[in-house]
Amino acid sequence: MNNKIPNNRAWLLVLPMLVLVAFSAIIPLMTVVNYSVQDVLGPNATFFTGTEWFKSTLNDPALQAAFLRQISFSLIILAIQIPLGIGIALIMPKRGWQASAVLILITLPLLIPWNVVGSIWQIFTRGDIGLMGWGLRELGVNYNLTRNAGDAWVTIILMDVWHWTPLVAMLCYSGLRSIPEAYYQAARIDRASKWAVFRYIQLPKLTNVLVIAVLLRFMHSFMIYAEPFVLTGGGPGSSTTFLSQSLTTMAIGQQDLGPSAAFSLIYFLVILLVSWVFYTTIMNMQKDKPPHGGA
Amino acid sequence: MSYQLENTQRGEKYNTIFSKVSPAQRRNRTARAHWRSRLLLGFYLVLMILPIYWLINMSLQTNSEILGSMTLWPQNLTFDNYIGIFTNSSWYMGYVNSMLYVAMNMLITICVALPAAYAFSRYSFIGDKHLFFWLLTNLMAPPAVFLLPYFQLYYSVGLFDTHIAVALAHCLFNIPLAIWILEGFMSSVPKEIDETAYIDGYSFPRFFVKIFIPMIRSGIGVTLFFLFMFSWVELLLARTLTATDAQPIGMIMTRTSTASGIDWGTLAAAGVLTIIPGILVVYFVRNHIAKGFALGRT
Numbered sequence: 026m027n028n029k030i031p032n033n034r035a036w037l038l039v040l041p042m043l044v045l046v047a048f049s050a051i052i053p054l055m056t057v058v059n060y061s062v063q064d065v066l067g068p069n070a071t072f073f074t075g076t077e078w079f080k081s082t083l084n085d086p087a088l089q090a091a092f093l094r095q096i097s098f099s100l101i102i103l104a105i106q107i108p109l110g111i112g113i114a115l116i117m118p119k120r121g122w123q124a125s126a127v128l129i130l131i132t133l134p135l136l137i138p139w140n141v142v143g144s145i146w147q148i149f150t151r152g153d154i155g156l157m158g159w160g161l162r163e164l165g166v167n168y169n170l171t172r173n174a175g176d177a178w179v180t181i182i183l184m185d186v187w188h189w190t191p192l193v194a195m196l197c198y199s200g201l202r203s204i205p206e207a208y209y210q211a212a213r214i215d216r217a218s219k220w221a222v223f224r225y226i227q228l229p230k231l232t233n234v235l236v237i238a239v240l241l242r243f244m245h246s247f248m249i250y251a252e253p254f255v256l257t258g259g260g261p262g263s264s265t266t267f268l269s270q271s272l273t274t275m276a277i278g279q280q281d282l283g284p285s286a287a288f289s290l291i292y293f294l295v296i297l298l299v300s301w302v303f304y305t306t307i308m309n310m311q312k313d314k315p316p317h318g319g320a
Numbered sequence: 321m322s323y324q325l326e327n328t329q330r331g332e333k334y335n336t337i338f339s340k341v342s343p344a345q346r347r348n349r350t351a352r353a354h355w356r357s358r359l360l361l362g363f364y365l366v367l368m369i370l371p372i373y374w375l376i377n378m379s380l381q382t383n384s385e386i387l388g389s390m391t392l393w394p395q396n397l398t399f400d401n402y403i404g405i406f407t408n409s410s411w412y413m414g415y416v417n418s419m420l421y422v423a424m425n426m427l428i429t430i431c432v433a434l435p436a437a438y439a440f441s442r443y444s445f446i447g448d449k450h451l452f453f454w455l456l457t458n459l460m461a462p463p464a465v466f467l468l469p470y471f472q473l474y475y476s477v478g479l480f481d482t483h484i485a486v487a488l489a490h491c492l493f494n495i496p497l498a499i500w501i502l503e504g505f506m507s508s509v510p511k512e513i514d515e516t517a518y519i520d521g522y523s524f525p526r527f528f529v530k531i532f533i534p535m536i537r538s539g540i541g542v543t544l545f546f547l548f549m550f551s552w553v554e555l556l557l558a559r560t561l562t563a564t565d566a567q568p569i570g571m572i573m574t575r576t577s578t579a580s581g582i583d584w585g586t587l588a589a590a591g592v593l594t595i596i597p598g599i600l601v602v603y604f605v606r607n608h609i610a611k612g613f614a615l616g617r618t
Contacts, residue, residue: 029442029443029444030442030443030444031443031444031445032443032444032445033445033446034445035439035442035443035444035445035448036439036445036446038435038436038438038439039435039436039439039440039451041431041432041435041436042432042433042435042436042495042499043436043451045428045432045488045491045495046455046458046491046492046495046496048488049466049470049488049489049491049492050458050461050492052469052473053466053469053470053473054466054469056468056469056472056473057465057466057468057469060468113361113364115357116357116358116360116361117361118358118361125606125607127361127365128602128606128609128610129599129602129603129606130365130368130369131365131368132602132609133368133372133595133598133599133602134368134372135549135553135598136549136552136553136595136597136598136599136601136602137553137591137594137595137598138552138553138554138555138569138570138594139553139554139555139570140555140570140573141570141573141591141594141595144375144573144587144591145371145372145374145375145591146371148374148375148378148584148587148588149370149371149374149375153387154378154386154387154390154584155374156370156371156374156392157371159390187368187371191368192613195609195610195613196613198610198613199610199611199612199613202610202611219353234613244459244460247462248462248463248464250463250464250556251555251556251570268462268464269462269463269464269556270464272462272464272465272467273464273467273556276464276467276468277467277468277560282468285468286468289462289464289465290465292462292464292465293460293461293462293465296460296461296462297457297460300460
């Protein structure tokens with residue numbers, strides 16, 4: 026398996042990339058770390074505060090609420106998008122012009138700038154000019170996302186499902202395409218049911234892409250900013266204010282350097298930790314399984 | 321192939337003997353399942369297109385028609401909203417700015433990511449695994465975390481409000497992504513090709529440009545598609561690092577809401593125009609995109 030040539034001169038090939046990423050990742054991150062342990066009162070008046078900002082951030086009830094909202098949001102959209110994405114991938118045509126057409130249509134929402142996604146749904150759901158808002162009102166549903174927190178949540182989840190399910194579907198579709206036709210033929214000979222084909226042939230082959238899908242969807246949903254910001258502005262009240270928006274308000278709006286830096290680090294570490302735990306758990310589970318042979 | 325065919329036929333025969341369902345009935349059943357799945361897919365696609373259709377619908381109406389009555393399609397077709405955007409430099413420059421920094425970002429990223437991905441796929445070197453993992457952690461960094469430091473960093477080096485600032489900032493997540501995808505594509509190219517080329521007297525740069533890059537053309541195409549996608553849709557960093565000269569279209573769109581209300585028609589037209597580059601890009605890579613989404617690892 027591992028037949029890479031040991032060669033430390035390969036560092037030379039990596040170096041240009043390293044310089045660029047260091048410039049855009051390490052320097053800014055160090056700035057954040059620096060701010061997180063200091064109280065900046067003026068250009069020449071900074072005080073070392075130690076872990077004080079971290080403590081105050083962790084104990085801030087508004088941020089705790091935003092954190093809980095964020096977790097629930099990520100879990101809900103994962104629970105909807107992953108099964109839905111698999112389902113769509115299963116019924117997508119495999120070849121011919123239809124396959125190309127469906128591919129292009131399905132990827133469409135992924136290529137729309139995030140704030141435009143917010144605008145599209147803002148227009149679509151307005152009671153006076155939007156098809157969905159108007160339609161619901163005509164049907165007698167009391168729908169108002171600027172006043173009712175429940176409606177705002179449903180709309181944001183609907184928007185995110187609309188926006189990102191294509192990514193899951195595309196990942197699964199590419200996983201399904203890598204299954205050799207012979208597997209299906211063998212299943213037909215055994216007269217395997219559709220469910221058995223899915224459970225024992227398709228799903229195992231999808232494991233790898235599903236890991237990527239869950240990771241990407243978790244990460245992106247945890248960083249969501251532009252779409253809810255445009256659609257609801259975090260309201261009504263603060264019922265749809267997610268972590269990125271709280272952080273932006275703190276850092277840019279209120280210029281609270283210390284607390285927002287501490288908040289940033291905690292935020293980043295949570296994403297890293299969850300992704301790492303998820304990834305290592307899956308990998309360990311796969312290692313425990315007896316090898317089935319084949320690819 | 322013939323063996324498989326024979327097997328299938330044998331299976332048919334087996335089925336006809338032991339199953340109560342005749343082959344004709346079964347074929348009927350699969351045909352019905354086929355149409356059911358087509359219907360479901362069509363239903364999903366219609367639901368998916370609906371919000372976009374509504375945007376297009378509104379972009380072709382005047383504001384008085386939009387606000388006046390509910391119309392499912394434009395009664396008085398008008399292109400004034402589009403004409404307004406194309407004749408106002410403060411509007412169309414937003415598209416030029418966005419395209420410029422996206423193109424710069426794609427160029428910078430692919431130039432540094434190609435050799436790095438090659439190093440990761442072919443050589444083992446001190447700290448390679450740690451470096452790769454660290455790269456991937458950058459994909460997990462919320463852009464909001466970097467807002468303030470970026471603003472200060474680019475301001476202090478005099479790059480604030482330039483296209484290159486946004487292009488460099490987007491490298492944060494695009495370089496790791498590009499290396500991740502390219503590494504997958506490169507690893508599927510057999511190593512023997514490299515070795516043969518070196519024996520034939522090719523130097524590394526010549527081999528890389530003349531032989532290796534043409535071999536992973538489709539992988540590079542797909543990578544560029546992803547780079548475009550993530551740079552084009554990002555707004556938070558692009559907005560923070562620009563003021564007037566390099567402002568992205570997404571920021572200019574907020575101008576439609578003024579004290580006298582929102583200019584819905586122009587907003588919708590501007591939104592439609594942001595979708596078009598995406599359609600063009602995805603059209604070019606449509607045949608390779610399925611492999612690309614699996615990061616070249618299928």
